Amino acid sequence: MPSYASLPGSVTVEPHGSVTLVRLRGEIDISLRDQASSALPRLLDPRLPVEVDLAEVRLLSATGLSFLVQCKDACTRAGLSCVLRGVPAHVAVVLAAAELTAYLGDDDRHGRVSS
Structure with missing residues (x-):
């Protein structure tokens, strides 16, 4: 297993079919601030529902939480x-600790957090 540093x-x-797919991978921290900021305007074009895939997130820092709230x-x-969608257990714990689960929504029936 690779270390977090790697x-x-x-x-x-x-675009992914009838949605705009935002995919977060690896460590979502301060080093991605500019990349995340430049992704925000692209979310709304072409005005499709947005799905944020967190399945491959290893670490979600305050920068990542801020990005999710901005989305x-x-x-x-x-x-x-x-x-x-694809919210790993360790990310769900971070969302709950930051008291963002209710704001972002929680839909356990589909194994995802929704709004």
Whole structure:
């Protein structure tokens, strides 16, 4: 198993069928601040519902939490849904500790957090 230090993070935004897919991978920390900021405007074009895939997140720092809140806020302002999917247990713990689970929504029936 690779060490956390060897797992760079990434934020990608791409159309995926009828949704805009935002994929977070690796360590989502301060080193990705600029990448995350540049991803935000691309969320809303082409005005499709947004799904944020967290399945490959190894670490979610305050920067990552801020990005998730900014995604939710941008989608709400644009009248779009924002759904978190593939939320690993360790990320769910961070969301709960930050008291963001209720804000982002929680849908255990589908194994994902949604809004």
